Amino acid sequence: MDLVLIEALAVDTVIGVYDWERSIQQRLVLDLALATDIRPAAADDDLSQTLDYAAISERIAAFAAEHDFALVETFAERLAATLRREFGIPWLRLTVRKPGAVPQAAAVGVTIERGQRA
Numbered sequence: 681m682d683l684v685l686i687e688a689l690a691v692d693t694v695i696g697v698y699d700w701e702r703s704i705q706q707r708l709v710l711d712l713a714l715a716t717d718i719r720p721a722a723a724d725d726d727l728s729q730t731l732d733y734a735a736i737s738e739r740i741a742a743f744a745a746e747h748d749f750a751l752v753e754t755f756a757e758r759l760a761a762t763l764r765r766e767f768g769i770p771w772l773r774l775t776v777r778k779p780g781a782v783p784q785a786a787a788v789g790v791t792i793e794r795g796q797r798a
């Protein structure tokens with residue numbers, strides 16, 4: 681299976697467990713690897729036969745704007761389910777980083793893999 685990539689996608693959202701985090705927007709940085717077979721699109725040079733990384737990036741920004749989870753785990757799990765359902769993605773790896781959450785770390789976050797990778 682081939683992979684369509686989206687790397688270091690920055691989105692702003694309400695995210696965090698503490699009271700002071702509930703009234704501000706914070707940045708998350710996402711990496712995605714999305715399984716698909718790119719050969720039909722490549723054979724016909726046709727965007728409609730592959731995963732449109734621009735459309736998916738826009739959907740992620742909208743998802744971030746419309747939700748306000750406490751945990752990055754919840755953000756990752758719900759986003760993965762949404763993308764798989766709406767774009768028919770059989771398998772994905774998603775990393776969600778929260779830069780600045782721990783001052784001593786460049787970023788903290790989670791990586792999940794969901795679905796079947798053929």
Ligand SMILES: Nc1nc2c(c(=O)[nH]1)N=C([C@H](O)[C@@H](O)CO)CN2
Nearest residue numbers: 695696697698750751752753781782
């Ligand atoms: N595993 C997690 N640990 C923590 C999270 C989280 O989402 N997942 N969140 C926080 C706070 O919101 C933190 O980011 C504020 O600086 C703490 N630990």
